[in-house]
Amino acid sequence: MQTVLYARVSTVEQTIEHQRTQAEAAGFRFDRVLIERGQSGVGTRLADRPEGRRLFDILRSGDVLVVRWLDRLGRNYEDVTATVRELLARGVTIRTVINGLALDGATADPMQRAVRDALVAFMAATAQAQAEVTREAQAAGIALARQEGRGFRGRKPTYTRAQLAQVRDALGRGEPVSGAAREAGLSRQAVYRIAADPAGSEAALVTWGL
Structure with missing residues (x-):
């Protein structure tokens, strides 16, 4: 084994x-x-x-x-x-x-198998749904960045693209803000901002070329 x-x-x-x-x-x-x-x-x-x-x-x-x-x-x-x-x-x-x-x-018990299979189905569906939400946020962020142009870029993001992905992943699993912050190595305030405006968070990375 x-x-x-x-x-x-x-x-x-x-x-x-x-x-x-x-x-x-x-x-x-x-x-x-x-x-x-x-x-x-x-x-x-x-x-x-x-x-x-x-x-x-x-x-x-x-x-x-x-x-x-x-x-x-x-x-x-x-x-x-x-x-x-x-x-x-x-x-x-x-x-x-x-x-x-x-x-x-x-397990050979049909009820236990049904519960197990339902849990797996829920987890798989949640993973796909989170991926679709992330893709939509990325597309919206890119569109927003192009619309606003690069003349005014605002504050430089305090997170990387990898950290943004980790935060989205954690929040999509239902992790609390504190847990998402811990996983990504960010402050809770940064995670709150990302959660409140995922498209804007993506746009900030795009406008800064990150």
Whole structure:
């Protein structure tokens, strides 16, 4: 049996280390760590990503797959739910760092299976919805930046694009502002501003060329 951490970020600029650090702080120890950089969880299925393919190759019955949250597997509802079903059918246990969830295929009780499958479906749907909200905010931010031009740029953002993505991700999971601030390494005031105006936050990054 082995324990494998799968960590993913959608751009090469984002750091992956916080995913491993959070997992270790939660008490996880790994035999392998697979790191996926610059891979979208929306447009690319897990099985089509380099490290995602490795997951399917190496995971066997009795193994444990650790992810920060199910959205690391992907942000496409069909892909995530199909992936979870296949892994559970293999006898793999999936554990999340956030909230310490454990998903396995051991139970034969239909009611327990229904509850488990409903939870997976909810998490996968939430991940896709958050990705769609983020995409819309980015488009609105770019449009706003173009409309206003670069003559007046306002205050330079105190956050990076990676931190903005982390805040959106955390808030989309229902994390409180304090939790989102902790994850992204920002002040609560910065997170409040991002939450209040996601399009404007994106626009600020665009106008400053960040």
